[in-house]
Each structure stands twice: as structure tokens, then as C-alpha cells.
Amino acid sequence: MSALKLALVIGSVREGRFGPVVADWFAQRVDDRFDVDVIDLADFELPAELPAVPPLLDPDPVRPAGMVEFTERLAAADAYVIVTPEYNRSYPAALKSAIDWHFTQWDAKAIGFVGYSGGSGGLLAIEHLRQVFNELNAHTVRNYVSFPRYYRLFDENGALLEPQEFEADAEAMLDQMHWWASALRAGRLAQALV
């Protein structure tokens, strides 16, 4: 079976963000069951103003020129890992825009989460994202990676001081993602054949 395409989405866009450090760490954990595409939301145009027509009525609206490549890369993925911080007990607004501008791209795909923040380790953001992805008929896997008070966990080079527990969490999540993404890819292919 060919490798699954895994889009690793960096969900924060603010200046001075920590998200790329977490994404780099996770990208190094991914094994050859997946081909990884790191997608940084900061590289794309993701306006908060959404299309005039809801996605059920127009699933493929005209998108801003600065979003087109983002949409293509999302569509190509079999699975996604969302790297999210927590802002006021939820996830960043740019990530919500990126999600809401898309519809079929998420359909019947597997999704995992890597969260980081203060004491909650991004878990409140992750739980909000699960609700959103339910509406998009995506499957969010049970396991996750969480970095509570991440600023105590990484050194100045972006390496974890005590990596074992987090590496085990990443591996467990990737195992679940592989199972679900394989099953869902087979299901999508079968559906396309009938």
C-alpha cells in the first residue's frame, strides 16, 4: 500500500509564535507510513469573511488567489495533524477561517491533534476542534499529544528536555491515524468506484 499523505497544519500565525517548533518536532516523529506536507497557515490568505453561499449549497466557492495552493494541498491529504495553541480556551481564529473556507477537503479524512499552551496544554482547543470536525464528517482520533506549559519542556534549540513520554504519545496517535486514514482512504476509493 502506498504511503498515506499527511498534512501537518501549523495553526497559529502570530509574530513570535511557538507553533513551528512544535510542528518541526512532530514532523520528525512521523515514520515512512506517511508522506508529510507541512502547511503553515501564515503562508496563505485566509480571510475571516467567508463566501456568500454556505458550503452545503456551494462546496467549491471561488477562493482568494492566495488560498488556492492551500486548498489544493488540503485536498491532496488523506489525513491531517493540526498543531494548535490555545487562545482563550479555544483555537486560533486563523485556523477557524482555514477550516470554514473548506468542506469536501475534510470529508471522510482522519484528523489528529498536537496541542500546546499554558496549563491546559491545548486540550480545550483540541476539544473545540473535535466538535467542528464532526460537522465536516472528519474522524478525529482518540489519542493526541499535549504540551502543558510547553515553555518548560523545550530547550532553546527546540528539543524536548524529556522526550520519551511525548514520543510515545506521538507514536500512539500516529498508529491510530494510520488505521483510520487507511480505512477511510479505502472507503473513499470504493465509493468513487460505484
Ligand SMILES: Cc1cc2nc3c(=O)[nH]c(=O)nc-3n(C[C@H](O)[C@H](O)[C@H](O)COP(=O)(O)O)c2cc1C
Ligand atoms: C490571545 C491569547 C490567549 C491565550 N489563552 C490561553 C488559554 O486560554 N489557555 C492557555 O493555556 N494558554 C493561553 N494562551 C497562551 C498560549 O497558548 C501561548 O502563548 C502559546 O505560545 C500560543 O501559541 P503560539 O505561540 O504558537 O501563538 C493564550 C495566548 C494568547 C496570545
